[in-house]
Amino acid sequence: GQQLNQSPQSMFIQEGEDVSMNCTSSSIFNTWLWYKQDPGEGPVLLIALYKAGELTSNGRLTAQFGITRKDSFLNISASIPSDVGIYFCAGPALGETSGSRLTFGEGTQLTVNP
């Protein structure tokens, strides 16, 4: 099956620092989604990307859909303590809609030290 490789697995940063994480796949994706999961809760959608090359922002978050359609990155600027959590990339396979079966990455665990 499809696999998404997410890196880094974990990050420990100081409050105020910028963060970057990325996701790669051997398969082409036609949608990239970035979710955040807080402890004991379900994944919450942060950003959805639908076009190769697309760069989208949501507050301090910025994500890009790679030109090859096989990768995406998520940046967080000026991190704050509530950014702590696990960040997952996810996507449906080529030919499937964003509302169908999703493959998730392994997640990046972010820790922000005040």
Next chain:
Amino acid sequence: EPEVTQTPSHQVTQMGQEVILRCVPISNHLYFYWYRQILGQKVEFLVSFYNNEISEKSEIFDDQFSVERPDGSNFTLKIRSTKLEDSAMYFCASSSQNSPLHFGNGTRLTVT
């Protein structure tokens, strides 16, 4: 903002028992899903459901699993005879056509 709600938040059961996990999807959504997350691992797809039938299922979703939409609002996942390895967080999700999935907060299932 409308949300997906799941009950119970935590279910403890003995091996071999049946469990039913319940979900109320967002009201105008038509596509429903179950995912699971074993502790410390990634979220994995189990099944998708549309128009009162399963549209896709993964290899995890074997004969001991079933889903049902018993009325206009609930969507349930039944595990007939639980095994230790079924212990996980189970997430329900819903979406409208071509929209990203919205997830509930999950049910933590512990099989002893």
